[in-house]
Amino acid sequence: MEILLISDIHGNFPALQSVAAKLDADSYDHIINTGDSTVYAPFANQTLDWLHEHNAVSILGNTDIKVKKLLRGKGFKKPSKPEKRIMYTSTAETLRPAGKQYLLQLKKKKTLSISGYTIGLYHGSPDKPDEFLFDCTADSRFLELAKNTVCDIIITGHSHTPYHKKIGGVHFINPGSTGRMFDGNPQASCAVLVLKKNRVLVRHHRFSYAVEEVVRELARQQLPAIYAEMYRTGRKLN
Numbered sequence: 001m002e003i004l005l006i007s008d009i010h011g012n013f014p015a016l017q018s019v020a021a022k023l024d025a026d027s028y029d030h031i032i033n034t035g036d037s038t039v040y041a042p043f044a045n046q047t048l049d050w051l052h053e054h055n056a057v058s059i060l061g062n063t064d065i066k067v068k069k070l071l072r073g074k075g076f077k078k079p080s081k082p083e084k085r086i087m088y089t090s091t092a093e094t095l096r097p098a099g100k101q102y103l104l105q106l107k108k109k110k111t112l113s114i115s116g117y118t119i120g121l122y123h124g125s126p127d128k129p130d131e132f133l134f135d136c137t138a139d140s141r142f143l144e145l146a147k148n149t150v151c152d153i154i155i156t157g158h159s160h161t162p163y164h165k166k167i168g169g170v171h172f173i174n175p176g177s178t179g180r181m182f183d184g185n186p187q188a189s190c191a192v193l194v195l196k197k198n199r200v201l202v203r204h205h206r207f208s209y210a211v212e213e214v215v216r217e218l219a220r221q222q223l224p225a226i227y228a229e230m231y232r233t234g235r236k237l238n
Contacts, residue, residue, distance in 0.1 A: 001029050001030075001114060001115045001194070001195040001196075002027075002028050002029055002192060002193070002194050002195075003028060003029060003030045003031070003032055003114070003192070003193040003194075003195070004019075004023060004025055004028040004030070004031045004032070004190065004191075004192060004193075005032050005034075005155060005173065005175040005190060005191040005192065005193055006019065006031065006032070006033050006034075006056075006175055006178045006190050007033060007034040007035060007036065007061075007123075007156075007157030007158075007174070007175050007176070007177065007178060008034075008035070008036040008061065008157045008158070008160055008176075008177035008178060008179060008180060009033070009036065009037050009038075009041075009047050009177075009178045009179040010036055010037075010038065010039055010040040010041050010063065010177070010179040010180040011037070011038050011039060011040060011041040011042060011043050011044040011047050011091065011179065012040075012041035012043065012047070012178070012179025012180060012188075012209075012214060012231075013041070013043035013046040013047045013050065014043070014209045014210045014211075014213045014214055015041075015178055015179040015188035015207075015209040015214075016047060016050060016178055016179065016188070017050075017209070018188055018207045018208065018209035018210070019178055019188050019190045019205075019207055019209075020050070020054075022205070022207045023190070023192065023205065025054060026054070028192075030057060030114065031051075031054055031055070031056040031057065032056070032057050032058075032112075032119075032121060032155060032193075033051060033056045033057065033058040033059070034058075034059055034061070034121055034122065034123055034155055034156055034157035034158075034175075035058070035059045035060050035061025035062075035064060035123035035157055035158070036061030036062065036063045036064060036123065036157060036158070036177075037051060037058065037061065037064055037103075038063055038064055038067050038091050038103065039063035039064075039066075039067060039087050039088055039091050040063070040087050040179075040180055040227060040230075041179055041180070041214050041217075041218075041227075041231070042090070042094075042214070042217045042218055042221050042223060043214075043217065044067075044091045044094065044095055044099060045094065045095060045096050045098075045099045048095075048098070048099040048102045048103060049098060049099065049102075051102065052098070052102050057110065057112065057121070058106055059106060059107060059108060059109055059110050059121050059122070059123060060103075060106045060107065060108050060123065060129075061123040061129075061157060061158065062123065062124075062129060062130050062158070063088070064103060064106065065108070065129075066088050067088060067091050067092050067095075067103060068103060068104060070088060070089065070092035071092055071095070071100055071103070071104060076088075081238065083224040083226060083238060084238065086223065086224065087223065087224075087227070090221065090223060094221075108122075108123065108129050109121060109122050109123075109126075109129075111151070114195060115195045116197075117152045117153055117195055117200070118150060118151045118152050118153070119151060119152070119153045119154075119155065120149060120151035120153070120154045120155070121155050121156075122154065122155070122156050123156065123157050123158050124156060124157075124158040125145060125156060126145055126148065126149055126151075126154060127145065127148075129158075130158070131158070132158060132159045133156055133158070133159055133161075133172070133174065134159050134161045134163075135161050135162075135163035135165075135174075139165075139167055142165060142167040142168065142170075142172055143167055143168045145168075145170070145172075146167055146168025146169060146170040146172075147168060149170060151170060152169075152170065152171065152200075153170070153171040153173065153193075153200065154170060154171070154172050154173070155173045155174070155175075155193075156172070156173070156174050157174060157175070157177070159174060160176060160177035160180065160181055160182050160183075160189075161174055161176060161183075162174055162175055162176030162189050162191065162204045164191075164202040164204070166200075171200050171202075173191065173193065173202055175189060175190050175191035175204070176189025176190070176191070176204065176206075177189055178190050180230070180231070181234045182234065182235055182236040183234060183235075184233065184234050184235055185206065185234045186208075186211055186231060186232065186233065186234030187206040187207055187208050187209070187234070188206065188207045188208075188209050189204070189205070189206055190204075190205050190207075191203060191204045191205065192205070211231050211232055214228075214231050215228040215231060215232065218231075226238055
């Protein structure tokens with residue numbers, strides 16, 4: 001059983017396309033996406049269409065939740081900076097009906113049973129959807145989470161940091177950000193989860209993609225230029 005793991009695409013369809021092509025996305029038994037599919041790169045419609053067409057098991061991330069609020073006529077307080085808020089409002093305004101429908105039906109978490117393993121999908125952590133779990137997060141925190149779960153495997157996103165740890169008998173996996181890495185390497189990040197009878201294997205991958213395609217579309221939509229620099233450098237600048 002092989003599962004493609006993606007997360008934090010952030011509307012970066014060229015990055016998602018690169019991952020799908022390099023790893024032959026159609027060859028996997030499942031595709032799992034742990035949220036933040038929208039906002040910051042300007043290809044939300046293409047991204048959500050791809051996830052729907054490939055029957056990806058998706059959950060909501062914090063950016064998706066805010067877009068859902070806008071779609072339902074509600075507002076949000078944070079982020080307050082205009083250069084950030086416009087990335088949310090422009091996403092909500094440009095979503096086509098199919099994308100809206102797909103996003104509106106997603107939940108914040110999901111539990112799967114695959115090949116005898118119980119797999120929990122969370123954006124931040126099982127405790128908090130906005131908690132950041134990094135590769136350097138204390139083992140004691142992972143142990144707390146392990147003690148309070150029935151899952152054999154917990155897959156998260158949000159921190160944009162790839163890792164695989166086994167702590168307290170639980171596998172914690174983050175595939176990194178498919179569309180918006182912050183480590184100085186703009187390449188798309190993803191992972192492949194291999195489930196065997198008595199063994200869990202994880203392979204992390206990084207792939208180059210057409211960054212300038214994102215830059216051109218940001219400019220065409222007259223979105224803040226700082227995001228072009230973020231995608232080119234693979235860094236968070238605001």
